[in-house]
Amino acid sequence: MAKRRADDNYAARAVSRARRDLVTGGIVLAGIVIFAGSGWHYVGSLENLLGRTSHARDIGSSDRMLIAGMLLNLALILFGWRRYRDLVTTSSQRDEAEARATTLARTDDLTGFLNRRSLAEEGAAMIAQAMRRDKAVALLIVDLDHFKTVNEMHGHLAGDTILRAAADIIRKALPASAVSGRLDGDEFAVLLPFDARHTSTVDSIADYIVGALGQPLITKTVTAHIGASIGIARSESDCHSVEALLRRANIAMHAAKGAGRGRHAWFDATMERELVSRNAVEAGLREGIPLGQFVPYYEPQIDLETGKIIGFEVLARWEHPTRGVIPPDNFIPVAEECGLIADMSVSVMRRAFLEARDWDPSITLSVNIAPAQLKDPWLAQKIVKLLVETGYPANRLEIEITESSLFQNLSLAQSIVGSLKNQGIRLALDDFGTGYSSLAHLRALPFDRIKIDKSFVTAMNKDPESAAIVNAISRLGESLNLPITAEGIEDQGIYDSLRKMGCNKGQGWHFGKPMAIAATRRLLAEAGLLPSARGPLPDEGLAQKRA
Template sequence: MSDAETSEPVPEPAPVDPVAVEEQPRSLISAAIAMAAILMFAALGGEVVGNIIAGTATKRDPILAVALLLNIALILIGWRHHNEVTEQIAEHAEAAKRAKLLASRDPLTGFLNRRALASEAGDLINKAGARNKVVAMFVIDLDSFKYVNDLNGHHIGDFLLREVGKRIVETMPGSALCARLGGDEFAAAFQFDAANPSAVDAIADELIERVSQPFMIENQSIQTSASVGVARSDHDCNSVETLLRRADIAMYAAKRQGKNRAVWFDGSMERLLEERNRVEAGMRQGIPAGEFAPYYEPQVDLMTGRLHGFEVLARWEHPEQGVIMPDQFITVAEECGLIAELSECVMRRAFIEGRDWDPQISLSVNISPAQLKDPWLAQKIIKLLTETNFPANRLEIEITETALFDNLGIAQSIITSLKNQGIRVALDDFGTGYSSLAHLRALPFDRIKIDRSFVTSINKDSESAAIVDAITRLGTSLGMPITAEGIEDEKIADILKGLGNMAGQGWHFGKPMAIGKTRRMLADLDMLTARSSEEIAKEAMEELRKLRRTG
């Protein structure tokens, strides 16, 4: 398998049972009483028997006979008590052994639990240091366990965890420590030669390959995969907690890199995590403080040049760092569960700012894949429209095609609810997903948005041009309007005009703008009322404060 350390660990000394220690004096006392009774029995019995044999009975003999009988009873009682105490000591010792085992083991898999791993891994690191070895720590997380659990039930999930545990044991060196950290997360630690990390890579690769093989559970094939983070104890790692934390950080890096792989920890990962935590902390303060604002990217009719709407994009107007772009905070918001709150905050402000614009101006809002898992999403959006008095027919919700892959059932329910209220729904990033035509057939979309990756390269890449042309023809045949994203110059706009009637957006028509610049643009086009952008912003903040007070 590998030349990683395979020698058996030195067994720990047997644990001392405090209850057994407490019972030992009682056992000694009962044994002493029984021994004294035996000695007395020998003395009394010798005298009585001797008198009887010699025929020299005395007046004391009846008394001695009664004492002898009492002595026999005392011997029996003392011996019985001694046996009972001995049995209790043995039972307490066995119970203490079972309690220690239960306290250190995961009941489902029999693996060490987190606390026991911390203790035993510390000993393993010390032994490795004495032998000029290094300890590798794996943190192993199943990639699709929640899906398996939700689809098949918890009993199948538990069975899968036990079977994964067996494959982990089969892959690890014989002396490895295996633990279940909780849920579908495992850990394993073993010694290896610091000069030969390829042995660790071989074990990690074999583990990933084994776990990815199908499991036969109740006559059905269940398949999963694992993301593995690997850390080593010799790189300025002074504790088991640090080693586990680094392996955990590496495991999440493996998740971000596409799952079903092993990744070694390096210092840059920790710095990225610190930055991510800083962004999360800033967002938790910034969202209720109103620091996240809608910016508006113009959408125009390519044939006439008429402005017909804006796509709403989030920007973080940080009080110290200025405007922060979404690629620096959206992923963090999705990971830490803030995306729904962020999206609702930005939508509320956009609806308030846009309700006095020309009725022909629509707002397009992109929904995160994480939000699409929420079965109450449609109701939340409708509630926002009601509270801000923004017309439903002026709102278009954009759903990315890749977001539909795991959530098609919920997406159908959400889209139907939105459309029942007069809200339009667009399929965003069309052409980049898994089954574009199937989604168009299964869901009642109102618009197709061509992904910018095809549009920006349309005049340089013949394949991109062919894809854009095909999507345009498809939209025409389905009677479905088309919007092309990423129009950066006039040449791209002219090519798109030649393909047919469609809308477009991109830097050629204007970059995303804050409310002040947006209102000036609309004022020049005579497409808004006389309210100032300062009044609109003040009203939006007042609405936000009111919502926080009542919520």
């Protein structure tokens, strides 16, 4: 379709150029006709002159006029012809300049694809034509998964080379009826008509693009592994504009990325509902964190030998004013995605430190640090600042770091862990056994405790392999002189098995679910772990009402 539009523009310019050429050519032709009509007079007079060259003084005035007329007519013809050639050259140059300007205004100069505005124009015409022919139009958004890494590692010139190579792959996959465009950065769009009853054609094109971009892109300057995720939307009765298709395809593309990247996904209504829900959660986070709606809940940690409470793991809960208590699975992923996890974590830790600072000195708090927080070089200073402001003792705090988060920047993690250890804060390696280089991390970082992932603990009495893993980790902790905490203790049978293995600390629903502050204080009071004479904290009354 873009080629047809370009051909139409070229034809219009050709008609304009032909009109100018006709005027100039008419002048030349008139000169030739005049010369032909009167040339015999000039020739006769010229013969007489040649015959009387020796008697030049006998040339009459009429002969001189004829010679002058002939020379003037010849000059007119030569001038007209020269002017005609100049006009043709100038017109061609102008047409070429106009064509270049049109191309630059309509296309992306790096890839040659249409820009967003031109894509919308071509797409609107394609959708209208498809509707007349009882067909549908599919819009594919192709997003390069790891292109940012190419720019960071090799520079923007190498990135431009990879973008051109990716565009060539996309171009090769498309039929002649398709229109392609570059939306922004590493994001491309493709529009193509198809039979609404057979989506396999579109699936095949998407699969080819994903497969081809999943292979290493090898250029003269760089070899890159990028991959691609594709979202697809189709024109329907409630979606028949390019902008509406772009919106739906973008939603589908993010769903493809969320499902693991390197794949394509068609838009469906559930994706939009999930997006609306996700955006509502983000808005609630932004509003609720400053208002103190995110509060600590406490899960008991038990000495498995004595059965006594020795600490609590602090878990975030959202006490929503209208929806009640919202579990973390509903908001933690969104908080991490939109960059609010650190603010929420600080808010929850501050409240927990204030509530727990006067508990029995034997009671510790365990706080889990999100992977995104380990990217902050000031994390240790922020935690120490909270301890100073709240008066909570550093030796009663245990920071839990998940094994998977250490892969991102081990050197920074070492710096953070070292700073925390210097303040007397203890460190635990959380979800042990789910990563890939646990022993290396135990050597590189001064952990005080290992926490066995609950997926192994809950299955240990039913799955021999899980039991073997739990037993091996317990033996490893014993050999390294590192205490073990087992998560996910849900019944007496698991409790008894862990005691036989020598595991000395555990937590799980067998001992109690995470509790609000009021229930936690009752539990501590029953165990004699609260001071007898104590006034309420300033916000304790509010916390008790919430509980």
